[in-house]
Amino acid sequence: MARRPDQLAAELNSHRNAFKAFLAARVGSEAEAEDILQNGLLKALKHADEVQDDAKLTAWFYQLLRNAVVDHYRARGSVRRRHDGLGEMIAALGEDITAAPKGLEPQLCGCLGGVVDTLKPQHAELLRRVDLNGESVQAAAKALKMTPNSASVTLHRARKDLRARLETFCGDCAQGSCLDCDCAERDDS
Template identity: 40%
Template sequence: MSNMINTPLNELLTQRKLFLAFLRRRVPDAALAEDILQSCYLRAFEHQGEFAQDESAIAWFYRLLRNAVIDRYRRNKSQEKALESLARELETSAHPSPGLHNEACACLHGIIKDLKPEYSEALLAVDLGEQRVQDFAKQHNLSASNAGVRLHRARAALRKQLIQTCASCAEHACLDCTCKKHPPAAGSL
């Protein structure tokens, strides 16, 4: 180690604990702080020939860390906006006609009950019970965006199970399903 040439990159590596402490004060998760630090080290390695002789490598790296934290928060804000948009879209999407409940595949209620409880609860409340996504979110102490994501995942899980159970009926949107794997539950439909 003593034979190593003192380069700006080596100087940055010796300050790892200070850099990590800097990040931990700015991001809520220790693993996220570590990820940001590693990505900044990678960037420093890729740009090591660009260090200006008159600028401290450490000052440059702190600026790099600060910008990485800002970028992370911006990315999270964008994701949050996208999830809120999805929740609004789900909220304003057309509700199925009341007659559709009677025409849907007989397997539907049985398959919904076989899904994860939080998925079946979301589908029964929002899609079949026609509850607003925002009301569902409040009732379950979720943000509207998290409720939208849960509903999206529940629909994907339902589709997957319907295709496995009902094969071509589900694949081709057959409303007169004849499969017998999940008879309708008493009082459903």
């Protein structure tokens, strides 16, 4: 018998606390458990017509949640591997990935601010969100109505363009780490 989505939602919501406890025990976070549960409920509603036996609905949904937990850990592992790979690539390129010493942050931001403003608006906004404000690429992509992959590619191009413009604007000091930059003191314009 075909089940209507509102009937399915009501039935699954009656077990909501048990489902959330099941997920929280596996992912270790109430917030992540809630996210997985919400996504699972959406997926269940999309596939409501697949449930043939009403007696097996709960078991079917638990299996859906188990698969969601596996996907969750795969995604986290993928992100971690991507970040580790990016860090290794940056280190191999010889870029400085350590935090700037205390007191140098304003100088760095002062140098970058004017140059970032000369980039394409989308590039500048993405750089500000991700590199200067610490927002994730995914969150910035969503805010800018881009796909995460497109945002990553755009961010790469924006960084490359920024590097070239900094080298033009600041000269030799930009070819190093910009920590001894004196372009704020110069007025070449």
